Amino acid sequence: MRTGLYDFHLEIKAQMVPFAGFSMPLLYGQTGQVASHKYVRDHVGLFDVGHMVQSFITGPSAERFLEWLTPSSLSSLVPFSSTLSVFLNEQGGIIDDTIICKHSEEKFYVVTNASRRDRDIEWIRSKIGEWNENHRNSGGIVRLEVLDNWGLVAVQGPEAASYLQTLTSYDLPQLTFGKSAYMDIGDVQCHVARGGYTGEDGFEISIPPEHTVATTRLLSKDPVQLIGLAARDSLRLEAGMCLYGHDLDESTSPVEAGLNWVIGKDRRQDNSGFIGAETVLGQLKNGVTRKRVGLVVEDVPAREGAKILHPETLEDIGVVTSGIPSPSLSKNIAMGYVQTVDGFNRKGKEVKVQVRGKPRNAVIQPLPFVPSRYWRGVSP
Template structure:
């Protein structure tokens, strides 16, 4: 049987030239780390200075059309009609039972144009889903008022520049005043003669930017953005940074059997849409909103040893399982073993003590609010 060949981003050769250890991730060959810089050192560099991540494996798409807002409000529970131009929101694509097909960042450029980033590992589910739903929408009465089209930005680069020195570094490369760009906002910014889409945000809990780049210019811009003090950073540090920031990884912490209410993402559901929103899966989501979900995503600090994905959570001093860990690491920043997972409602309160099975040993754990670190998002001076 032939194995499907891993995809490569436009920076594959650049990574290899810079000593990257390449590993399979979400169908792509991606850098885990660079040279002899360890994961913890790389993690700490992002927290204290600035790191650059290749996130070009993510799927970037443009949705355009007179009814694009209504179409995306059918696929997601978010309030996109009230989103300001060049503002972003985290959202979720839902199936008919309210389960999360994928989490996504949606940026409104104008009423009839949106820039949407989805996960590489869900590419083969998301793109056919979009195609099917576009066909259904455009054949409906609403769609006939103004059809919607998708443009997938194949092979485009996407870089995440993250850390407390990210803004100072990027400002040297552009005449655009980055202070105008607060967390969750985006703009087309001149860099090296190009007009690049720059969004303020990221996946680390630090201030930073995600920069979308045409294929022909990706390597050139990456070289420009990876000079001292910026350090190339791989998947190892990306995972520990995002977990400290309390952020989900699809496939670990989110899946098609999990509703946004269970996942602690109720805030992505627009207030006016909780009652009247006509979105896919709305009945199941409303039931969880009204009755409370059967389980909830929560954070833990674990004694002794880190709890990894799949570790079972028990009521203290019993064999009754009440949950499961979905992500866990030793935290470089706070020096404790942290984890997130799902636990039965009623056991989800801050400070609750439970036991987690780690390497066939029972370890004490305490439910701890996420994020585990205080985020440093830039919201203006």
């Protein structure tokens, strides 16, 4: 599959690779991954994220429906604010992580992962069928509209806001992290959400299909650089963010993944009613046997699948799910799951990681590795 920017990428000499069923840019021209990564941290870069699935879930009972599918407190969100959330299976495992933006009680903009497209859409449609059957007589019909072919780009970095402000009359300082709005970029109305996948200030911009290429050209002028998947992965890992299929899957709960904060305070009651609640609420109360952690590894980088070992007995106590040499920190960083017995998930705990046939010293680190710089408004 291709995003609406496929030909645009080829035009500017992108190196294309398969990713989540799409042909996506890995690098552009002669610019390497480290240079691209550092440019986003210091300036501003643009990513094509049009492979992600954009949808609207609408209807008189849309809010209650989504509070059944997720553990989030969507009723507490004000219009045009958003939250990271998770769709859970009946066992409390994560079907997918998602951003949910509330436009009103009856309309939600939802972004999910390309790699989970078929699973997500099938799951949501099946649950809509159940919901509508049970709520038909009360007028609570819910609908799913998938925004096929819409563009989605992420403009990320400390100079993102100042550049975007030159292209819109909207007062961007009023749009704080986690908020969204419809605004004209050039002469095209787009849905713009403040946030992203890098830990930097930035915006995710949804563009109507017929305007995707022209608007992206406008958004990618100097000082903006086009950034590919290679730097996107290192940026998100430094920011402590999960990649589905690596750090999250259907056998992993939000409590094990350290995503307790997506479970709303008012959803932590026995009668909260979200799918998977019995398992998740039990884990909140009684704890879990493994937790997602950050690690700094000596000598060489640990990659996905590397075993995390007891520092003395060298018994398996966990596994690395993502790992890179950090361009920002000049250290080998990784994320993975470790047993909670004996506190191996605690900050500063020393462990070993099996890399290239040799146990390497490693230390448990808090996430994120690089402090986030989201725009939350001017302090009083």
